[in-house]
Amino acid sequence: MNATLTRAMERNTALVDAAMEKLLASTPDLPESIRKAMRYSLFAGGKRLRPTLVLEAAECCGLNAKKALKTAAALEMIHTYSLIHDDLPAMDDDDLRRGKPTSHKVFGEAMAILAGDGLLTKAFEAAAENAADNKLKGKDAAELIRLIAYGAGAEGMVGGQVADLAAEGMKKKLSKQAAAKILEGVHRRKTGALIVASLDAGAVLAGAGKQEREALRNYGECIGIAFQIADDVLDVVGDKKKLGKKGSDIANDKLTYASLYGVDGARAKARALVEMAHANLKGFGRKADVLHDLADYIIARDK
Amino acid sequence: MNATLTRAMERNTALVDAAMEKLLASTPDLPESIRKAMRYSLFAGGKRLRPTLVLEAAECCGLNAKKALKTAAALEMIHTYSLIHDDLPAMDDDDLRRGKPTSHKVFGEAMAILAGDGLLTKAFEAAAENAADNKLKGKDAAELIRLIAYGAGAEGMVGGQVADLAAEGMKKKLSKQAAAKILEGVHRRKTGALIVASLDAGAVLAGAGKQEREALRNYGECIGIAFQIADDVLDVVGDKKKLGKKGSDIANDKLTYASLYGVDGARAKARALVEMAHANLKGFGRKADVLHDLADYIIARDK
Numbered sequence: 001m002n003a004t005l006t007r008a009m010e011r012n013t014a015l016v017d018a019a020m021e022k023l024l025a026s027t028p029d030l031p032e033s034i035r036k037a038m039r040y041s042l043f044a045g046g047k048r049l050r051p052t053l054v055l056e057a058a059e060c061c062g063l064n065a066k067k068a069l070k071t072a073a074a075l076e077m078i079h080t081y082s083l084i085h086d087d088l089p090a091m092d093d094d095d096l097r098r099g100k101p102t103s104h105k106v107f108g109e110a111m112a113i114l115a116g117d118g119l120l121t122k123a124f125e126a127a128a129e130n131a132a133d134n135k136l137k138g139k140d141a142a143e144l145i146r147l148i149a150y151g152a153g154a155e156g157m158v159g160g161q162v163a164d165l166a167a168e169g170m171k172k173k174l175s176k177q178a179a180a181k182i183l184e185g186v187h188r189r190k191t192g193a194l195i196v197a198s199l200d201a202g203a204v205l206a207g208a209g210k211q212e213r214e215a216l217r218n219y220g221e222c223i224g225i226a227f228q229i230a231d232d233v234l235d236v237v238g239d240k241k242k243l244g245k246k247g248s249d250i251a252n253d254k255l256t257y258a259s260l261y262g263v264d265g266a267r268a269k270a271r272a273l274v275e276m277a278h279a280n281l282k283g284f285g286r287k288a289d290v291l292h293d294l295a296d297y298i299i300a301r302d303k
Numbered sequence: 304m305n306a307t308l309t310r311a312m313e314r315n316t317a318l319v320d321a322a323m324e325k326l327l328a329s330t331p332d333l334p335e336s337i338r339k340a341m342r343y344s345l346f347a348g349g350k351r352l353r354p355t356l357v358l359e360a361a362e363c364c365g366l367n368a369k370k371a372l373k374t375a376a377a378l379e380m381i382h383t384y385s386l387i388h389d390d391l392p393a394m395d396d397d398d399l400r401r402g403k404p405t406s407h408k409v410f411g412e413a414m415a416i417l418a419g420d421g422l423l424t425k426a427f428e429a430a431a432e433n434a435a436d437n438k439l440k441g442k443d444a445a446e447l448i449r450l451i452a453y454g455a456g457a458e459g460m461v462g463g464q465v466a467d468l469a470a471e472g473m474k475k476k477l478s479k480q481a482a483a484k485i486l487e488g489v490h491r492r493k494t495g496a497l498i499v500a501s502l503d504a505g506a507v508l509a510g511a512g513k514q515e516r517e518a519l520r521n522y523g524e525c526i527g528i529a530f531q532i533a534d535d536v537l538d539v540v541g542d543k544k545k546l547g548k549k550g551s552d553i554a555n556d557k558l559t560y561a562s563l564y565g566v567d568g569a570r571a572k573a574r575a576l577v578e579m580a581h582a583n584l585k586g587f588g589r590k591a592d593v594l595h596d597l598a599d600y601i602i603a604r605d606k
Contacts, residue, residue, distance in 0.1 A: 029458040029492070031465045038457065085420060090412030109393030113416065114465055117388060117423065118457035124427045125452035132445035141444040142435035149428035154341065154421035155332040162334045162417055189332065 001301070005293035009052060012065070016051040016076060017043070019069040023077075023126050037107045037115035038122075041080050045098045049227075049294075050075040050198040056291050057202025057216050060284045063134075068205050070130035071144070074123035075198045078152045081119035082194075084112050086161060124148070127201070134205060144204045151197025160190025167255050179260055184225065191231075192224030215280045222277035223295050229270040230299045232256040233263055238302060270299045304604070308596035312355060315368070319354040319379060320346070322372040326380075326429050340410045340418035341425075344383050348401045352530075352597075353378040353501040359594050360505025360519050363587045366437075371508050373433035374447070377426035378501045381455045384422035385497075387415050389464060427451070430504070437508060447507045454500025463493025470558050482563055487528065495527030518583045525580035526598050532573040533602045535559035536566055541605060573602045 001009070020042055024035060051072030058068040065072075087094040087102040088109060094102050104112035127148055131141035150156055163186045170182065199216040208216075236258045257266040277295040281288040304312070323345055327338060354375030361371035368375075390397040390405040391412060397405055407415035430451055434444035453459055466489045473485065502519040511519075539561045560569040580598040584591040 027458060029462060031457070031462050031469070033469065034457050034462065034465045081420075085416055088413075088416065090416060110391075110468055111465070113388055113391065113393060114457075114461055116420075117384075118461045120420065120423060121452050121456035121461060125449050125456060128445040128448035128452065132442055132449070136441045136445070138439045138441045138444045139435055141441045141448075142431045142439070145431035145444075145448050146428050146435070149424050149431065153424035153428060154334070154337050154417075155330060158417055158421045158424060159332060159334050159337060162337045162414070165413055166334070166336065 001297050002293060005290060005297055008056075008290045008293070009048065012052045012055050012072075013048045015055075015066065015069055016048055016072050019073040020076065023070065023073055023122060033107075033111065034115055034118055037103060037111050038119050040106060041084050041103050041115065042077065042119070044100050046076065046080065048076060050079050050194060052290070052294070053195060053198035053220070054202040054205075056288075056294070057199040058206045059202075060216065060281075060287045060291065061203050061206035061208035061212050063202075063206035067134055068130065068202055070126040070133070071148075071201050071205055072198075074127040074130070074148065075194065075201065077119040077123040077126070078148070078157075079194060081116040081123070082152075082157055082161070084116040084119070088112060091161075091165070120152070123152075130205065136205070136207075140204055140207065144201055147200050147204065148197050151193040151200075156189050156193030156197070157191075160186055160188070160193065164190055170255060174255075176260065179255055183255055183257065183260060187225055187228040188221070191228045192221055195224040195227070196220035212283070215283055219277045219280040219291065219295070222273045222280065223298055226270045226273040226277070226295070227298050229257040229266050229273070230301065232258040233266050233270070234302070236263055267299070274299055304600050305596060308593065308600055311359075311593045311596070312351065315355045315358050315375075316351045318358075318369065318372055319351055319375050322376040323379065326373065326376055326425060336410075336414065337418055337421055340406060340414050341422055343409060344387050344406050344418065345380065345422070347403050349379065349383065351379060353382050353497060355593070355597070356498060356501035356523070357505040357508075359591075359597075360502040361509045362505075363519065363584075363590045363594065364506050364509035364511035364515050366505075366509035370437055371433065371505055373429040373436070374451075374504050374508055375501075377430040377433070377451065378497065378504065380422040380426040380429070381451070381460075382497060384419040384426075385455075385460055385464070387419040387422070391415060394464075394468070423455070426455075433508065439508070439510075443507055443510065447504055450503050450507065451500050454496040454503075459492050459496030459500070460494075463489055463491070463496065467493055473558060477558075479563065482558055486558055486560065486563060490528055490531040491524070494531045495524055498527040498530070499523035515586070518586055522580045522583040522594065522598070525576045525583065526601055529573040529576040529580070529598070530601050532560040532569050532576070533604065535561040536569050536573070537605070539566055570602070577602055 024039055054068050054072040054075050055065040059065050083097060084103045086092050087097055088104055095105055103115055127144055131144050167182050167186055196217050199220040200213055203213045203216050261269060274295045278292055281291055327342055357375040357378050358368035358371050362368050386400060387406045389395050390400055391407055398408055406418055430447055434447050470485050470489055499520050502523040503516055506516045506519050564572060577598045581595060584594055
């Protein structure tokens with residue numbers, strides 16, 4: 001990560017973390033046990049990629065990042081809830097996440113399910129508050145919530161997880177072309193949809209026009225798939241310790257970009273997507289510097 | 304149920320069911336497997352109490368019920384998701400719900416978790432669309448989403464489930480006064496919060512003022528607790544076949560209104576709450592007829 005991007009990520013992370021702490025402040029109606037579980041996963045060392053996308057998209061479209069903090073927090077809460085539920089024994093059954101015990105390992109399965117539910121719900125509360133704080137018009141406030149829900153829901157991220165579970169073990173039976181189509185369908189929704197929603201949310205908060213929204217969405221689709229390809233490559237060549245992971249997708253015979261195209265083929269695909277991502281940012285000039293750097297970082301990272 | 308209420312519930316149910324079908328229409332991005340699981344639980348014979356509250360609250364405040372259908376559907380989706388997750392093996396571990404196999408029994412645990420997540424998320428999409436359709440002002444659109452999220456979330460319904468799990472087995476160790484406080488705290492959130500949110504959502508959609516909103520919220524708090532008391536009483540004296548349930552809370556030594564106050568004491572408490580519910584509707588005149596009937600029905604029902 002170059003120095004400019006590091007600074008931007010650190011600044012955004014500090015702002016978003018403070019906003020999340022505030023949104024999860026102790027109240028008489030919030031049981032301490034679930035507050036603890038929600039906080040545990042929120043502050044377990046995430047890269048804060050999605051909130052950074054919200055904030056930078058807002059800046060690109062002329063809104064001060066500080067005015068988009070609650071929506072940025074909302075997107076991180078949705079991302080975190082999805083990790084908690086994906087890790088459950090009935091789903092991917094993971095004991096570790098970013099090198100730390102997963103939510104159900106620490107708090108039990110019931111609480112992990114509820115903490116996830118609580119985070120997802122709190123996200124919409126936070127985004128709605130943010131719309132009100134910014135005095136968004138009714139149409140835009142509704143659009144903000146709608147697009148986040150669509151990206152997170154059964155047509156978006158949740159649908160991607162469904163497709164991913166369905167694709168398990170399919171690898172052997174499929175032609176390469178069919179496998180590629182399924183893989184892209186999974187990740188466009190599983191990772192891509194929420195990344196696209198993060199950028200679009202920042203844009204809508206800023207009152208962006210159709211063209212700006214589309215450019216940012218296109219950028220998001222490119223980096224979303226590139227991000228997943230990089231993940232698959234890291235799963236093969238990466239340092240398990242840095243990744244905080246046990247086992248690997250290849251060992252599980254999972255359908256991945258690396259297994260489908262080989263490490264070099266997958267890397268070439270990711271680079272091409274990142275080029276397309278850059279191209280989509282042209283209209284924003286210098287304001288998109290952080291988004292440019294992020295696109296490069298996504299395929300260069302080692303964890 | 305008297306004939307007027309029966310007609311109103313049937314009319315509302317038909318409208319809400321059609322709205323839910325439309326919201327869950329097949330699309331290329333919605334995996335058929337999760338669509339099926341979401342529909343299974345949505346159309347498993349629910350009483351449509353919460354959507355009816357949305358529609359009747361809207362009518363009380365001068366908005367045609369048909370304009371509140373997507374929000375009514377949203378509240379039923381949130382209620383349904385909560386039942387799916389509550390029934391999971393890690394939570395209440397129920398095999399039957401309304402006499403039918405629960406979601407995880409039919410579709411497996413992973414899909415049940417995801418179907419719940421999908422319904423919760425779709426609910427916010429539907430409510431946001433409804434706000435846009437009705438050209439709500441930004442402040443009101445945001446308030447609609449915020450209040451639904453608050454009622455459904457960790458301070459509301461989800462928090463109630465957390466408190467309920469924590470209260471399990473506590474009965475023996477507590478004084479009657481302490482047990483009563485815990486019980487009320489559980490149910491004010493677990494059942495009450497979403498009922499209150501349903502009424503408040505209808506009111507906000509209709510552009511209601513502070514006084515109308517407060518009256519409907521108070522009505523909701525009363526019938527929410529009365530509803531739970533009636534449930535507890537039915538668990539003791541009701542027909543297991545009609546209830547579609549196996550086992551009973553008493554057999555499980557659960558803290559309930561019936562175990563705490565006895566069946567007669569619990570019934571008296573419910574009647575007093577229903578009286579208070581009626582009193583809160585005074586200002587709405589004839590427009591609140593269905594809500595009056597509903598309050599009476601809640602403690603008179605046999606399933």
